[in-house]
Amino acid sequence: MSEETEATRSGEETGGGGAGRRSDGQLRRALSALRHDPLALTGTAVLALLVVVGVAGPWLAPSGINEVNIDRMLEAPSWSHPFGTDELGRDVLSRVMVAARVSLQVGLVSVGIALVVGVTFGLFAGYYRGWLDNVLMRCMDVLFAFPVLLLAVAIVAVLGPGLLTAMIAIGVVYTPIFARVTRAGVLSVREQVFVRAAVSIGASDLRIIVRHVLPNIAAPLIVQTSLSLAFAILSEAALSFLGLGVQPPEPAWGRMLYDGRGFVTEAWWLGVFPGAAIFLTVLAFNLVGDALRDVLDPRQLTVSESRRSSG
Amino acid sequence: MARFVLRRLLQSGVVLLGVTLVVFLLLQLVPGDPVRVALGTRFDPQTYEALRARAGLDQPLVVQYFDYLRRALTGDLGVSFRSGRPVTEIVLERLPATLSLAVTAVLFAMLVAFPLGILSAIRSGSLIDHAARVFSQFGVSVPDFWMGIMGILLFAGVLGWLPPSGYVALTEDPGKWASHVALPAATVGLVTASILTRFIRSSMLEVLSEDYVRTAEAKGLRTRVVVLRHVLRNALIPVVTVVAVQLASLLGGVIVIEVLFAWPGIGRLTYDAVQARDYPVLQGAVLLVAALFLLVNLLVDILYARLDPRITVK
Numbered sequence: 339m340s341e342e343t344e345a346t347r348s349g350e351e352t353g354g355g356g357a358g359r360r361s362d363g364q365l366r367r368a369l370s371a372l373r374h375d376p377l378a379l380t381g382t383a384v385l386a387l388l389v390v391v392g393v394a395g396p397w398l399a400p401s402g403i404n405e406v407n408i409d410r411m412l413e414a415p416s417w418s419h420p421f422g423t424d425e426l427g428r429d430v431l432s433r434v435m436v437a438a439r440v441s442l443q444v445g446l447v448s449v450g451i452a453l454v455v456g457v458t459f460g461l462f463a464g465y466y467r468g469w470l471d472n473v474l475m476r477c478m479d480v481l482f483a484f485p486v487l488l489l490a491v492a493i494v495a496v497l498g499p500g501l502l503t504a505m506i507a508i509g510v511v512y513t514p515i516f517a518r519v520t521r522a523g524v525l526s527v528r529e530q531v532f533v534r535a536a537v538s539i540g541a542s543d544l545r546i547i548v549r550h551v552l553p554n555i556a557a558p559l560i561v562q563t564s565l566s567l568a569f570a571i572l573s574e575a576a577l578s579f580l581g582l583g584v585q586p587p588e589p590a591w592g593r594m595l596y597d598g599r600g601f602v603t604e605a606w607w608l609g610v611f612p613g614a615a616i617f618l619t620v621l622a623f624n625l626v627g628d629a630l631r632d633v634l635d636p637r638q639l640t641v642s643e644s645r646r647s648s649g
Numbered sequence: 650m651a652r653f654v655l656r657r658l659l660q661s662g663v664v665l666l667g668v669t670l671v672v673f674l675l676l677q678l679v680p681g682d683p684v685r686v687a688l689g690t691r692f693d694p695q696t697y698e699a700l701r702a703r704a705g706l707d708q709p710l711v712v713q714y715f716d717y718l719r720r721a722l723t724g725d726l727g728v729s730f731r732s733g734r735p736v737t738e739i740v741l742e743r744l745p746a747t748l749s750l751a752v753t754a755v756l757f758a759m760l761v762a763f764p765l766g767i768l769s770a771i772r773s774g775s776l777i778d779h780a781a782r783v784f785s786q787f788g789v790s791v792p793d794f795w796m797g798i799m800g801i802l803l804f805a806g807v808l809g810w811l812p813p814s815g816y817v818a819l820t821e822d823p824g825k826w827a828s829h830v831a832l833p834a835a836t837v838g839l840v841t842a843s844i845l846t847r848f849i850r851s852s853m854l855e856v857l858s859e860d861y862v863r864t865a866e867a868k869g870l871r872t873r874v875v876v877l878r879h880v881l882r883n884a885l886i887p888v889v890t891v892v893a894v895q896l897a898s899l900l901g902g903v904i905v906i907e908v909l910f911a912w913p914g915i916g917r918l919t920y921d922a923v924q925a926r927d928y929p930v931l932q933g934a935v936l937l938v939a940a941l942f943l944l945v946n947l948l949v950d951i952l953y954a955r956l957d958p959r960i961t962v963k
Contacts, residue, residue: 477667576905609795628786
């Protein structure tokens with residue numbers, strides 16, 4: 339472990355070129371750590387499965403998601419319907435599979451929005467400092483002052499419920515955290531020798547930000563992205579549970595739980611399977627995120643090292 | 650210290666001003682005319698004009714904002730589009746239900762998290778440490794409303810020990826209140842406990858690796874004395890912050906849990922306001938919650954600075 343830290347440190351000091359090399363090394367380290375961590379491997383496997391189901395769900399699903407069959411309503415799990423049927427006789431397994439796409443889509447798009455906007459704000463705030471920093475970060479403070487789900491609900495409420503507005507709302511809610519993480523990283527990187535060197539040879543601000551600063555703050559951003567995906571999927575599930583996400587008849591895990599909650603004491607499968615799908619997805623993102631943090635985030639590294647020495 | 654408090658007060662004031670602006674602009678984001686949308690099929694020109702004038706929507710935007718701010722400062726958050734009652738009154742009467750749920754949940758969380766977090770740090774690598782880590786991973790990954798549904802399934806459905814939902818005021822019948830609050834509070838509390846456990850554990854581990862702990866051990870103090878006198882006191886300072894912030898966010902009403910358990914708190918109010926497109930109530934609830942959230946954070950920062958004087962120097 340100490341050798342790797344040493345290597346990172348020397349990479350930092352070799353100037354602009356070293357900046358790129360350092361993040362390459364980090365990525366390689368992260369990937370090899372993921373390969374050797376059974377929990378992270380499990381998480382990655384679950385995510386891979388999820389992507390397959392998310393992309394090919396409608397073709398893989400054993401029956402149509404809106405095939406209503408009143409004769410077979412609220413049937414317990416069986417060979418023909420492994421997850422049972424719902425109050426309209428629809429196949430729960432097929433609906434859970436197809437709904438994976440919604441969760442992934444909302445997670446990726448909303449975290450994408452938060453990442454792009456937050457990182458841009460954070461880069462400008464941290465690099466230019468001064469009034470721009472003040473204005474941008476106070477705006478982020480304001481957004482931070484609202485409980486996450488409350489703000490998302492309020493935004494969806496005024497824009498009207500739906501897939502797109504849910505993505506925007508969740509994206510807005512998670513923007514401040516990316517801005518803060520980015521800014522904190524920029525503040526420490528901009529004082530490094532290689533940034534000053536780049537300034538002295540007349541590199542433009544944009545070039546310095548993109549080529550020298552950004553690669554060096556990639557590590558915390560990768561970790562934050564992975565963990566935010568978990569939170570975003572939880573938020574999407576909560577919004578759709580409240581009827582503010584994807585609108586019926588299209589299936590979403592949260593919505594299925596909401597619709598099934600009235601029958602849950604007679605038909606446990608309506609409560610168990612969609613929720614288990616959310617849980618496994620979020621767990622997988624968290625496991626991968628935690629493993630990445632253990633390797634990439636130096637502050638956490640000291641904690642895990644001390645854990646090792648005292649354990 | 651006085652300067653620190655003053656600076657934090659000023660900062661919070663600025664953020665609160667921003668919060669009022671966001672809440673105010675929410676209404677402007679409604680596509681079309683919010684009053685018309687809210688009235689829907691119950692539209693009649695007289696009510697429409699009266700509500701518009703009452704909400705000040707016939708004024709220019711800047712005038713509207715300062716008017717909103719001035720009235721908010723005096724505790725007037727407008728009237729409900731639905732019932733015509735003052736928003737402040739509606740929001741405040743929901744506070745006790747949310748407060749009793751939030752406090753019970755946090756107490757429950759502390760009861761679980763403190764022993765678990767502390768033990769898992771002291772006996773790092775042991776069975777209880779693994780259990781604590783599995784628990785905290787489970788808690789941050791599980792959707793709280795799913796756990797609530799599972800709780801209803803088990804305790805109300807299969808075992809029949811607890812009512813599946815509903816609310817009885819604490820002042821009305823403490824016994825019935827307790828049986829109704831148990832499931833929602835345990836649901837919310839378990840998630841909070843998992844966050845707390847993780848935090849207590851890492852805070853303890855950090856202090857355990859300090860030089861003064863090694864010194865204390867080296868001079869032959871018993872482990873119990875080291876942990877109680879040197880480790881706990883320092884490790885629990887940052888934990889105060891986390892407990893308070895968790896409580897603050899729960900005061901915002903756990904919307905989903907309140908909806909699931911038919912708990913008539915702020916969260917449920919927000920949900921109903923969204924369903925009814927009662928925008929003034931939505932604005933009022935959001936504003937109150939955000940203000941409360943800011944206030945608790947401010948108090949925590951000041952308390953934290955008192956507990957750990959190094960903070961004010963930074």
